[in-house]
Amino acid sequence: MPELPEVETVRRGLERWVIGKKLKNIQALHPRVERPDSWAPITSLEGAKVTGISRRGKFLWFELDRPQVLMAHLGMSGQFLVQPIGKVDERHVRARFTLAGGLQKNRELRFIDQRTFGWLAVDNLTDGIPSMAAHIAPDLFDPNFDQASIVANLRNRKSKIKSAILDQQILSGIGNIYADESLWAAKIHPERICGDLSAKKINLLIDSAREIMARALESGGTSFDDLYINVNGESGYFEVQLEVYGCEGEPCSRCGRLIKRISFANRSSHFCPYCQK
DNA sequence: CAAACTACCTGACTGC
DNA sequence: TGCAGTCAGGTAGTTT
Numbered sequence: 001m002p003e004l005p006e007v008e009t010v011r012r013g014l015e016r017w018v019i020g021k022k023l024k025n026i027q028a029l030h031p032r033v034e035r036p037d038s039w040a041p042i043t044s045l046e047g048a049k050v051t052g053i054s055r056r057g058k059f060l061w062f063e064l065d066r067p068q069v070l071m072a073h074l075g076m077s078g079q080f081l082v083q084p085i086g087k088v089d090e091r092h093v094r095a096r097f098t099l100a101g102g103l104q105k106n107r108e109l110r111f112i113d114q115r116t117f118g119w120l121a122v123d124n125l126t127d128g129i130p131s132m133a134a135h136i137a138p139d140l141f142d143p144n145f146d147q148a149s150i151v152a153n154l155r156n157r158k159s160k161i162k163s164a165i166l167d168q169q170i171l172s173g174i175g176n177i178y179a180d181e182s183l184w185a186a187k188i189h190p191e192r193i194c195g196d197l198s199a200k201k202i203n204l205l206i207d208s209a210r211e212i213m214a215r216a217l218e219s220g221g222t223s224f225d226d227l228y229i230n231v232n233g234e235s236g237y238f239e240v241q242l243e244v245y246g247c248e249g250e251p252c253s254r255c256g257r258l259i260k261r262i263s264f265a266n267r268s269s270h271f272c273p274y275c276q277k
Numbered sequence: 278c279a280a281a282c283t284a285c286c287t288g289a290c291t292g293c
Numbered sequence: 294t295g296c297a298g299t300c301a302g303g304t305a306g307t308t309t
Contacts, residue, residue, distance in 0.1 A: 002302060032286085058303075076303055077287080092287085115286050117303060159280055167280095168304080175302055225289095228302070245302090265281075268300080 002074045004139055004173030005213050006221035006228050006236065007058045010080055013231030014053045017082045018062070018109060021099040022049045023070075030116065033094040035071075035132070038121035042095065045070055045122060049101075056142070057172025059133040061123065071123040071132050072111070078118025081110045082231050095120055114227065139173035140210040151202045154194045161197060162190035163265055165209070174209055177222055177245045180270045182209035184244045189276040190262075190269040215241065244270040 002010070026043045028034055034042055045064065052063035062070040072078075081090065085098065085106045095111040111120060123130040138144045150171050157164055162183060165174050174182070183190050185208035188201065197205075216222055221236030224246070229235055239246075243253055248261040252272040260273045 006302075073304080074302090075286095076301070113286095114288070115301085115303095117286065157279080163280080166303090177302060222302080224302085266283080267303095 002058065002078070002221070002228055003175030003178050003213070004058060004141070005178075005216035005238070006223070007055060007060060007074060008141075008217055009221045009230050009236065010074070011053050011055045011060055013082075014060075014062070014080060014109075017104070017107070017231055018050050018099060019052065020050065020102045022047055022101050023097045023109075024100045025096070025098040027096040028094075028120075029096065030094040030113075032116050033111065033113070033120055035119045035121040037132075038071075039068065039124060040122040042070065042120050042122060055139075056129065056133045057136045057139045057168050058175070059130075059136055061130050061133070068122050068124060069130050071121040071130050073118055075113065075115065075117030075119070077114040077227050079112045079227075079229055080231050081112060081229075081233060082107050083110055084108075094118075136168050136172045137170055140171065140206065140213065141173070145171070147203065147206055150206070151199050154202050155197070155199060157194035159194055160191045160264070161188060161194050161205070162269060164194050165205070166265075171206070173213065176267055177242070178209055178213055178216070180245045181212050181243060182206075183276060184271060185212060187275050187277075190271055191264065244272065246270065 023045055026046055028042055049065040050062050051065055054061050060072045085108045090112050092112050092114045093110050094113050097109040099107045099109055123132050154164055162179050164170055165179050182205055186205040216238040219236055219238040222238040223235040224239055244259050247259045250259050252259055255274050257274040259270055261268050261270050
């Protein structure tokens with residue numbers, strides 16, 4: 001569920017509530033909450049102080065006062081919530097950390113995940129990047145994002161453009177919502193072959209994605225229900241600005257034709273059949 | 278190798 | 294009301 005703007009909203013919330021705290025009484029409450037290739041059980045981080053919260057694409061990690069990091073991915077339904085200790089648990093609490101020290105007392109961090117595609121892990125850094133995120137390309141807001149080389153890379157591909165922009169190893173952060181929204185903004189049909197698009201068109205697509213995600217971030221992310229909420233439990237408001245995602249059968253705001261939904265690569269694509277040839 | 282497909286889960290909703 | 298089918302914001306492993 002969460003894409004870059006939602007994960008970044010969560011990161012900022014964690015930054016505010018968790019930096020400077022020590023992780024205590026760590027509990028893993030579901031057999032799949034830890035990635036099988038975690039370098040150590042998350043409980044081994046007992047007493048670690050959080051010094052920073054970083055992100056690449058949709059991957060998050062907690063920097064600690066020790067060489068390891070606590071790695072996290074929200075998957076389709078993961079959430080972090082900061083709650084008073086002892087407050088009744090939400091329905092799918094998968095892990096818990098008491099936040100010790102600092103000014104606000106008696107708070108705990110909960111990792112909640114209905115569908116269990118999210119995970120936590122202990123990981124190590126190489127050149128500042130955890131091994132579990134090393135295969136993920138820089139995202140559209142990363143200073144290392146090299147747009148010219150990504151455009152060149154895409155122009156050499158034979159896959160459908162939407163599949164390519166969802167591939168986190170080419171460029172990261174874009175998910176199904178922002179892929180559809182960006183393709184609509186750039187007037188590109190999701191099934192167009194990458195190599196058939198001009199460099200200008202691909203640049204427009206990436207610029208559109210960056211601009212749309214920046215606006216979504218200002219609104220606190222996109223959410224339709226309580227499956228995406230920030231660390232304070234609040235929903236984002238960007239859904240009111242969506243042009244195509246979830247708008248099947250509604251008129252396109254540019255041309256008035258009805259938005260269509262098709263299925264490929266096991267997921268839905270929403271687009272305007274007139275604007276996006 | 279790149280590209281396409283499948284599996285991994287729970288739960289809400291739709292139509293019969 | 295029950296039950297089968299569909300759908301959901303993601304990634305990783307396998308197959309072609």
